[in-house]
Amino acid sequence: MNFTLFASEPVAGYLFVAAIGAVVGSFLSMLVYRLPIILKRQWERDCREALALPATEAAETFNIAWPASHCPQCRAPLKIRDNIPLFGYLLLRGRCRHCQAPIPRQYILIEALTTVAALVSIAHFGPDLRGALAFLLTAALIALAFIDMREQILPDAITLPFLWLGLLVNRAGLYASLDSAVVGAAGAYLFLWLVFHVFRLITGKEGMGHGDFKLFALGGAWLGWPLLPLVLLFASLTGALYGGTLIITGRQARTTPMPFGPFLCAAIWLALFYGWPLTTFYLRSAHG
Numbered sequence: 001m002n003f004t005l006f007a008s009e010p011v012a013g014y015l016f017v018a019a020i021g022a023v024v025g026s027f028l029s030m031l032v033y034r035l036p037i038i039l040k041r042q043w044e045r046d047c048r049e050a051l052a053l054p055a056t057e058a059a060e061t062f063n064i065a066w067p068a069s070h071c072p073q074c075r076a077p078l079k080i081r082d083n084i085p086l087f088g089y090l091l092l093r094g095r096c097r098h099c100q101a102p103i104p105r106q107y108i109l110i111e112a113l114t115t116v117a118a119l120v121s122i123a124h125f126g127p128d129l130r131g132a133l134a135f136l137l138t139a140a141l142i143a144l145a146f147i148d149m150r151e152q153i154l155p156d157a158i159t160l161p162f163l164w165l166g167l168l169v170n171r172a173g174l175y176a177s178l179d180s181a182v183v184g185a186a187g188a189y190l191f192l193w194l195v196f197h198v199f200r201l202i203t204g205k206e207g208m209g210h211g212d213f214k215l216f217a218l219g220g221a222w223l224g225w226p227l228l229p230l231v232l233l234f235a236s237l238t239g240a241l242y243g244g245t246l247i248i249t250g251r252q253a254r255t256t257p258m259p260f261g262p263f264l265c266a267a268i269w270l271a272l273f274y275g276w277p278l279t280t281f282y283l284r285s286a287h288g
């Protein structure tokens, strides 16, 4: 991050940050679409191997970088100008140039959200390492939230690296002390692990996925343990409110499982940015 640019030309500085946010957002919208497909193919291959079944015909190469961006409907490759973050979607008015199929709103939503996240991170923490890493974590949380919403999975490929990164970042005490981060990461995992097994013992049902434990541990690594009750409280409240609304309005059956990950992601983000002010405010009002 360029300090001198921000000191002399704040407008240029924020435009630069917005451009980085839009490019990262464009990458995220691709990741949200492709990563679950890559993982499912991998699991299928692993299962066939374990069951000693013949491998299916080698499917066409499909990874993060290949094939190039294309329309999911007609598979026509995108032109470079259609691929510009934010503007590409607006330029095409949300439709494929070839088959006129609507481009899912999710793409522009993720790009816009990530652009705003970059600006908010730098405005809140400053144009330094804390601001840049806060944005990096926010980007990971956006990807996790959208993947969990669509596919009900929280890929280890994102949760685990960011869990370890949180511990490293807090070696320098950027967001919490190292001690608090270690206790937070381990404590968060063990707490949900315990809740999961007690719940299963009593009800015979599985209330959440193992991905939720790892995501909560990631939160502990970045935030330190004292903010974890706030994260759990906020995630549970918003999750219950959202689920309740869906059931009352009849848009979802009571038995349909609802992903908890998006609410955890939002709560971790809120705690990173506003956790301490919120806690102080609460304690002050509680003690009169």
Ligand SMILES: [Zn+2]
Pocket: 071, 072, 073, 074, 075, 076, 096, 097, 098, 099, 100, 101
């Ligand atoms: Zn098309």
